[in-house]
Amino acid sequence: MRNLVPSWIRVPLLFFIVAGTVEFFVDSGNQPAFIKYPAVLMFLLLVLFILISIEGIVGSLENVMFQKLDPEAKARFIADKEKASQFPWLKKTYLKLLGSKPLEKEDEIILDHSYDGIKELDNDLPPWWKYAFYISIVFAVIYLLRYEVFSGPSQIEEFDTELAEAKVAIEAYKKTAKGLVDVNTVTVLTETADLAAGKTIFETNCVACHMADGGGGIGPNLTDNHWILGGDIKSIFHTVSEGGRAGKGMIAWKAQLKPLEIAQVASYVLTFQGTTPANPKAPEGDIIVDHTAEAVEAVTDTTETTASEVKADSIALPDATPADMPTE
Numbered sequence: 001m002r003n004l005v006p007s008w009i010r011v012p013l014l015f016f017i018v019a020g021t022v023e024f025f026v027d028s029g030n031q032p033a034f035i036k037y038p039a040v041l042m043f044l045l046l047v048l049f050i051l052i053s054i055e056g057i058v059g060s061l062e063n064v065m066f067q068k069l070d071p072e073a074k075a076r077f078i079a080d081k082e083k084a085s086q087f088p089w090l091k092k093t094y095l096k097l098l099g100s101k102p103l104e105k106e107d108e109i110i111l112d113h114s115y116d117g118i119k120e121l122d123n124d125l126p127p128w129w130k131y132a133f134y135i136s137i138v139f140a141v142i143y144l145l146r147y148e149v150f151s152g153p154s155q156i157e158e159f160d161t162e163l164a165e166a167k168v169a170i171e172a173y174k175k176t177a178k179g180l181v182d183v184n185t186v187t188v189l190t191e192t193a194d195l196a197a198g199k200t201i202f203e204t205n206c207v208a209c210h211m212a213d214g215g216g217g218i219g220p221n222l223t224d225n226h227w228i229l230g231g232d233i234k235s236i237f238h239t240v241s242e243g244g245r246a247g248k249g250m251i252a253w254k255a256q257l258k259p260l261e262i263a264q265v266a267s268y269v270l271t272f273q274g275t276t277p278a279n280p281k282a283p284e285g286d287i288i289v290d291h292t293a294e295a296v297e298a299v300t301d302t303t304e305t306t307a308s309e310v311k312a313d314s315i316a317l318p319d320a321t322p323a324d325m326p327t328e
Contacts, residue, residue, distance in 0.1 A: 007055045011048075018047050097128045178260045186237045189267040198268030201261055209250065214269070215277025219250065220284045222272040228285035231273075236266040 005013075022040060026033040034041040066077060095102075100123060101109055109122045146152045153161065174180045178189075189195065203212065209219035220228060229239045229249075240262050243252035253262065 007059075011051045011055060014051055015044075015048050019044055097126065099124055099126045099128075178263065179258065181259045181263050183234055183238045183241065186233055186263050186266070188233045188270060189263055194264050195268050195271065197261070198264035198266070201257065201265040202268050205253070205256075206265070211277060211279070213277040214272035214275065215279055216281030221277070221281040222269055223275050223277050223280060224283045225273070225287050226283035226285045227288045231270075231288040233263075233266055233270065236269055237262055240266055 019034075022044065023033050026037065026040060028036040028040075034044055066074060069077060101121075106121060111120045111122055113120065147154070174185055178194075189198070202210075206219075209217055210222055211217050214222035216222065220226075225231065227235070229235055229244065239250075240257070241252060241254040241259075244250045257265070
């Protein structure tokens with residue numbers, strides 16, 4: 001095997017086999033293992049060094065043994081070495097695909113005319129060229145029947161179809177990827193983890209203006225069915241993201257909160273509907289009944305994440321200015 005494959009092929013081949021095996025078994029995420037883990041890079045460099053060293057040692061041993069051979073054995077060794085390095089199987093395949101006559105048989109295809117002593121050979125087209133030409137003919141016939149006779153889709157039609165499929169796939173992905181939510185795709189989150197995260201965000205940023213139980217203070221009461229800028233999930237998401245009324249509402253939180261976090265806190269705000277705060281602020285805005293809030297309240301009753309928990313937690317209010325606290 002070693003005589004059939006030269007070292008300049010053998011060493012890279014073995015190295016890439018080892019590198020591929022390491023990459024397969026080492027979990028490095030989206031990065032190559034040798035980039036994420038410097039130890040892996042050092043290991044691969046060591047493997048490469050060992051492979052090159054082995055080739056050098058074996059070559060040196062061959063040279064030492066060669067010097068001890070008699071002249072006849074040296075000649076046989078050199079002949080075998082040259083024969084092995086010529087890749088006879090590859091050369092044979094190449095000549096077969098080339099379809100040319102060997103030099104000793106060119107007299108069989110010499111034409112009977114010459115130009116200034118230059119003779120012309122009657123060579124056939126190379127087999128690879130003829131096979132490629134035949135394949136192109138078959139392909140052309142199939143293509144003609146598919147797209148011209150049976151009215152197959154054109155390139156523009158295929159592009160439009162793939163584009164439409166991609167749009168559908170993107171929309172389906174957006175429905176499952178909460179982090180890509182926006183005001184048009186937001187829905188009420190009812191999972192315990194989402195509502196717990198919304199509660200944490202509310203307690204961190206909103207209690208100074210809306211109170212821990214949602215009864216309202218600087219900001220409006222979140223427990224009644226009166227809303228200044230709308231009480232459905234999309235309206236609350238928009239209010240938190242873009243801010244309240246100009247000059248007297250809360251700031252826009254889109255710079256501080258991610259879309260998913262805004263959806264979580266907006267869903268948590270809906271859990272205050274129908275609860276009884278300690279000191280409720282007078283209603284503000286119009287009466288808007290959002291039926292999705294009832295569904296959220298039912299879920300939070302079973303998962304113990306209703307607004308009454310906030311009241312029992314006795315959360316300390318952080319220092320904040322009115323302009324920094326979210327309101328409706």
